[in-house]
Amino acid sequence: MPREITYREALREGLDEELAHDDNVIIIGEEVAEYNGAYKVTEGLWKKWGDKRIIDAPISEAGFIGMGIGASMLGIRPVMELMFFSFAYVAFDQMMNNAATCRYMSGGLINVPIVVRGPANGGTNVGATHSHTPENIFANMPGLKVVTPSNPYDAKGLIKSAIRDNDPVYFMESTVLYGMTGTVPSNDEIEGGELLVPIGKASVKREGTDLTFIAHGRAVVTCLAAAEILAEKHNINAEVLDLRSIRPLDEEAIMASVRKTHRAICVEENKPFCGVGAQISSMIMEQAFDDLDAPVLRITSADAPAFYSPPIEKLQLPSPDEIVERALSIC
Amino acid sequence: MASKTANQSTVPFADAPINQSLTAGDKIELLRQMVRIRRFEQTSLKHYHNDSIGGFLHLYIGQESVAVGSISLLGENDHVITAYRDHGHALAVGMGMNECMAELFGKATGCSKGKGGSMHYFAPDKNYWGGHGIVGGQTPLGAGLAFGVKYKGLKGCCLCYLGDGAINQGAFHEALNLASLWSLPVIYIIENNGYSMGTSQARSSAFPKEGLAARAEGYNMDWDKIDGVSLYEIRAGVQKAVERAHEHCRPTIIEILTYRHKGHSVADANAEKYRTKEEIQEYMNKHDPIEFWKNTLIGEGVISEDDYKAINKEAGAEADAAAEFAIKSPYPDESAIFDDIYWEVDNNTEAGRTGRHFFHG
Ligand SMILES: Cc1ncc(C[n+]2csc(CCOP(=O)(O)OP(=O)(O)O)c2C)c(N)n1
Ligand SMILES: [Mg+2]
Numbered sequence: 001m002p003r004e005i006t007y008r009e010a011l012r013e014g015l016d017e018e019l020a021h022d023d024n025v026i027i028i029g030e031e032v033a034e035y036n037g038a039y040k041v042t043e044g045l046w047k048k049w050g051d052k053r054i055i056d057a058p059i060s061e062a063g064f065i066g067m068g069i070g071a072s073m074l075g076i077r078p079v080m081e082l083m084f085f086s087f088a089y090v091a092f093d094q095m096m097n098n099a100a101t102c103r104y105m106s107g108g109l110i111n112v113p114i115v116v117r118g119p120a121n122g123g124t125n126v127g128a129t130h131s132h133t134p135e136n137i138f139a140n141m142p143g144l145k146v147v148t149p150s151n152p153y154d155a156k157g158l159i160k161s162a163i164r165d166n167d168p169v170y171f172m173e174s175t176v177l178y179g180m181t182g183t184v185p186s187n188d189e190i191e192g193g194e195l196l197v198p199i200g201k202a203s204v205k206r207e208g209t210d211l212t213f214i215a216h217g218r219a220v221v222t223c224l225a226a227a228e229i230l231a232e233k234h235n236i237n238a239e240v241l242d243l244r245s246i247r248p249l250d251e252e253a254i255m256a257s258v259r260k261t262h263r264a265i266c267v268e269e270n271k272p273f274c275g276v277g278a279q280i281s282s283m284i285m286e287q288a289f290d291d292l293d294a295p296v297l298r299i300t301s302a303d304a305p306a307f308y309s310p311p312i313e314k315l316q317l318p319s320p321d322e323i324v325e326r327a328l329s330i331c
Numbered sequence: 332m333a334s335k336t337a338n339q340s341t342v343p344f345a346d347a348p349i350n351q352s353l354t355a356g357d358k359i360e361l362l363r364q365m366v367r368i369r370r371f372e373q374t375s376l377k378h379y380h381n382d383s384i385g386g387f388l389h390l391y392i393g394q395e396s397v398a399v400g401s402i403s404l405l406g407e408n409d410h411v412i413t414a415y416r417d418h419g420h421a422l423a424v425g426m427g428m429n430e431c432m433a434e435l436f437g438k439a440t441g442c443s444k445g446k447g448g449s450m451h452y453f454a455p456d457k458n459y460w461g462g463h464g465i466v467g468g469q470t471p472l473g474a475g476l477a478f479g480v481k482y483k484g485l486k487g488c489c490l491c492y493l494g495d496g497a498i499n500q501g502a503f504h505e506a507l508n509l510a511s512l513w514s515l516p517v518i519y520i521i522e523n524n525g526y527s528m529g530t531s532q533a534r535s536s537a538f539p540k541e542g543l544a545a546r547a548e549g550y551n552m553d554w555d556k557i558d559g560v561s562l563y564e565i566r567a568g569v570q571k572a573v574e575r576a577h578e579h580c581r582p583t584i585i586e587i588l589t590y591r592h593k594g595h596s597v598a599d600a601n602a603e604k605y606r607t608k609e610e611i612q613e614y615m616n617k618h619d620p621i622e623f624w625k626n627t628l629i630g631e632g633v634i635s636e637d638d639y640k641a642i643n644k645e646a647g648a649e650a651d652a653a654a655e656f657a658i659k660s661p662y663p664d665e666s667a668i669f670d671d672i673y674w675e676v677d678n679n680t681e682a683g684r685t686g687r688h689f690f691h692g
Contacts, residue, residue: 058496058535
């Protein structure tokens with residue numbers, strides 16, 4: 001029987017293994033220690049690793065993330081939890097300026113091996129200020145990496161790689177995915193004894209021949225549902241490419257899939273303006289124009305702040321039905 | 332702590348001029364307001380549990396005296412802004428239960444048309460500027476409302492509420508410096524309920540032994556510390572700050588000691604882990620501001636136990652009717668998604684018609 005665990009447990013295992021792997025790894029965040037994490041990702045870690053490694057922070061995002069950046073210059077590897085990634089905006093200067101540019105400004109004398117992680121998603125009726133999806137905003141800045149796991153396996157493998165990475169990695173999860181279960185092999189089933197997923201490698205989550213959905217995070221799950229409907233009801237065989245990281249971006253995998261299927265739809269829960277799909281569709285146009293049989297489409301969240309009202313917020317996010325409808329328009 | 336048979340002469344701060352000026356009717360009205368807030372929230376909790384309300388629900392139960400006492404001092408040029416635990420302030424400034432309840436249900440008849448939810452009540456017509464979700468984010472806005480009042484040459488102030496956890500946000504410290512440096516009539520009220528989510532005050536804040544508000548000294552600002560169980564004490568203390576703002580255009584920080592009976596939000600699964608059951612019981616039984624005020628008024632001979640029961644019943648019926656109203660109200664139309672984003676677009680002005688504003692589809 002393959003081992004099934006939740007996305008939340010997968011993250012926790014990854015964190016726990018890295019705490020064991022390197023004494024310099026620490027976790028800082030609001031309610032991460034004694035409370036066991038607002039979303040229980042860090043449950044049990046304080047009990048196991050103690051006050052020195054698992055640190056409850058006051059509500060001071062700019063302060064503790066900036067502090068983590070400073071500590072990382074001395075080789076500490078802080079993993080900092082944002083209770084919601086939306087709160088990154090309180091720490092924007094630290095995350096955009098200090099983390100991203102110290103290396104460049106010092107002519108390469110410094111590096112900043114931090115991870116900032118937390119949920120970045122809409123769809124839970126928590127209103128406009130708590131529903132931001134800033135993957136495109138942070139990926140805009142050279143020097144930063146942005147990772148967006150869509151399932152438990154990738155969550156574990158990617159968080160471990162993120163912690164070992166010597167550059168700042170912003171790791172965007174989803175409260176909607178925390179309870180999702182999936183197969184994650186235990187270490188004794190893995191060659192090399194541990195699960196590491198490289199940052200910068202996309203993965204094909206469903207093989208297809210007729211069009212490619214290019215997605216990340218929870219949008220991958222939505223695309224997989226859409227692909228099933230297309231196969232069952234419309235005899236269309238869609239490929240689903242999970243980017244896994246936005247920057248670095250697996251350009252090769254994108255082009256290989258487009259050259260195979262000749263149609264592409266970028267799907268994300270981000271907002272449309274300069275979204276991840278905007279970058280990708282322009283790259284496809286430049287590099288694979290002659291392979292396309294249809295214009296590249298983009299499906300995003302509605303171009304509006306998140307609406308609280310539950311039935312209305314649902315309409316703001318990409319749904320399998322919307323994806324099917326748009327897919328049919330180009331197939 | 333006053334005994335159950337409190338009477339006017341033994342309740343501290345009853346003799347403050349601002350309290351002496353209260354008529355029996357005023358005192359009953361203050362009681363009614365606190366009870367209405369509590370009944371509103373108890374009703375909302377019931378509907379949260381039957382899934383009619385989504386997202387967050389941060390209850391103010393136990394803290395009602397803070398909003399009701401301080402807001403009772405305000406006049407037409409005074410303003411209010413707070414964080415996400417905002418139902419009490421909303422009802423205290425005079426918002427109706429219907430529009431507030433409908434907002435929780437995400438209905439078009441809600442005070443924010445279903446767009447904001449529990450954390451985002453607003454009523455500019457009542458000088459009530461929200462309802463804000465980012466901890467500490469409202470504190471510079473509070474300074475700004477005070478700036479606006481001063482700029483317009485009005486005698487007024489802004490009451491800006493924040494939690495004991497929020498005092499550790501950088502934005503708050505920048506706002507404090509501006510408020511003192513530029514002499515802004517803003518009053519920061521720290522509603523110290525002892526915890527920021529599961530973190531006690533001792534684990535979240537470094538502060539002088541006099542208390543959280545004493546940080547004001549670093550900004551050359553006046554401060555005060557008040558026990559929030561008594562409306563008399565809150566009114567007497569906040570009134571001094573209001574006068575300071577009105578007469579001298581100076582800011583104040585006031586720490587009001589209070590307690591939330593419920594979890595941080597309804598989803599707080601640990602509400603009885605980071606604090607003991609005994610501690611919660613102690614506050615509910617001995618420091619409940621509604622019980623305290625009720626007993627004060629009974630002691631003064633202003634009301635009887637039966638009067639209190641009637642007030643409670645009436646407030647409960649009002650809350651149930653509000654829930655009925657919310658249930659019967661329609662959800663917003665899908666087209667509302669793109670309303671209320673740009674003023675110019677909403678008003679169909681030339682600026683709103685120039686260039687593309689939205690990029691969906
Ligand atoms: C910038 C930011 N960080 C974290 C949060 C999550 N959060 C919401 S309320 C809260 C606790 C605030 O405690 P306090 O200021 O004492 O107010 P109380 O909830 O007790 O009224 C936290 C951590 C947030 N909303 N915004
Ligand atoms: Mg608090």
